[in-house]
Amino acid sequence: MLEESSTTMTRTESPMLASQGNGSTAANPYLNGVSSAANRIAGVPNPGSLADLWDDIVVCRLCPRLVEWRERTAREKRASFANWEYWGRPVPGFGDPQARILIVGLAPAAHGGNRTGRIFTGDRSGDFLFDVVHKCGLSNQATSVSADDGLELNDLYVAAVNRCCPPGNRPTPEERDNCLPYLAREIDLLDRLKVLVPLGSFAWDGALRAIALLGRSIPRPKPRFRHGGEARVGPYTLIGSFHPSQQNTFTGKLTPSMLEGVLRRAVELAG
Ligand code: SF4
Numbered sequence: 001m002l003e004e005s006s007t008t009m010t011r012t013e014s015p016m017l018a019s020q021g022n023g024s025t026a027a028n029p030y031l032n033g034v035s036s037a038a039n040r041i042a043g044v045p046n047p048g049s050l051a052d053l054w055d056d057i058v059v060c061r062l063c064p065r066l067v068e069w070r071e072r073t074a075r076e077k078r079a080s081f082a083n084w085e086y087w088g089r090p091v092p093g094f095g096d097p098q099a100r101i102l103i104v105g106l107a108p109a110a111h112g113g114n115r116t117g118r119i120f121t122g123d124r125s126g127d128f129l130f131d132v133v134h135k136c137g138l139s140n141q142a143t144s145v146s147a148d149d150g151l152e153l154n155d156l157y158v159a160a161v162n163r164c165c166p167p168g169n170r171p172t173p174e175e176r177d178n179c180l181p182y183l184a185r186e187i188d189l190l191d192r193l194k195v196l197v198p199l200g201s202f203a204w205d206g207a208l209r210a211i212a213l214l215g216r217s218i219p220r221p222k223p224r225f226r227h228g229g230e231a232r233v234g235p236y237t238l239i240g241s242f243h244p245s246q247q248n249t250f251t252g253k254l255t256p257s258m259l260e261g262v263l264r265r266a267v268e269l270a271g
Contacts, residue, residue: 129199
C-alpha cells in the first residue's frame with residue numbers, strides 16, 4: 001500500500017524553484033508526504049527535517065571540483081538530451097518518509113540524476129533498479145524517467161553517498177567526507193528505518209561511515225562488502241548488493257533476480 005501521494009511537478013518546473021518559491025515544504029516533490037517532526041541527531045549539526053535537508057543539499061557548493069563538473073555537464077549536455085534543461089545541482093534523496101528500507105547509491109549519474117534532478121532517474125542503472133523495486137512491491141510503477149513521472153516509493157527511500165556527479169564516478173575521499181553528513185541526517189530523520197541496502201562497496205563503506213557519524217559504533221573488524229552480505233550496525237541491518245551499473249548488468253555480474261533476492265531479503269528484515 002502506498003503512503004501519501006507526492007506533490008506532482010511538470011518538467012518545466014524546476015524542483016529547485018519549487019523549493020525556493022515560498023519555502024513551503026508542501027511543494028517538495030521528492031517526499032511522499034513530508035515529516036517535519038523528526039528533529040534529533042547526535043554528532044551532526046542542523047538535523048532539521050527531511051524538507052530542511054532537501055533545501056540544504058540543493059544549494060551545496062562544498063566541493064569545487066564536483067560543482068564545476070556538474071555545472072559543466074549541465075551546460076554541455078549529451079546530444080540526445082539537448083532539449084533538456086539539466087538540473088545541474090546536488091541531488092537529494094527521495095521517497096517515503098516512513099520508509100523502513102533505504103537504498104544507498106554512489107552518486108547521481110552525469111546525464112541521469114544530474115539531468116533530471118532525482119537520483120537513479122533517467123539512466124540505465126535506474127531502469128534496472130526500479131524495475132526490480134516495483135517487482136518487490138516497493139513502488140507504484142516500474143520506471144523512473146523524470147522527477148514528474150508519478151513514481152512513488154512505498155516503505156522505501158533512495159539516496160546516495162555523494163550528491164553531485166563525479167568525473168569517472170569517483171569522488172575523492174575528501175568529497176565523500178564533505179557529503180556524508182547529508183546521508184547521516186537522512187538516516188537519522190527516517191524514523192522507522194531498519195534496513196540499508198548499499199549498492200556497491202563505495203556505498204557500503206559510505207553507509208557505515210554515515211552511521212558512525214551518528215555516534216553508533218561500527219563492529220571491528222569492519223564488515224566487508226559482498227553481494228548479499230549482511231551486517232548489524234546499531235539499530236540497522238545492512239545488506240549489500242552489487243551496483244546496477246551497466247558494467248555490472250551488461251556482464252551479468254548483477255542480474256535482476258540477484259537484486260530481487262537482496263531487496264526481498266531487505267523487506268523480510270524490515271519485518
Ligand atoms: S558532493 Fe555533496 S558536499 Fe560536495 S558539493 Fe555536492 S552536495 Fe556538496
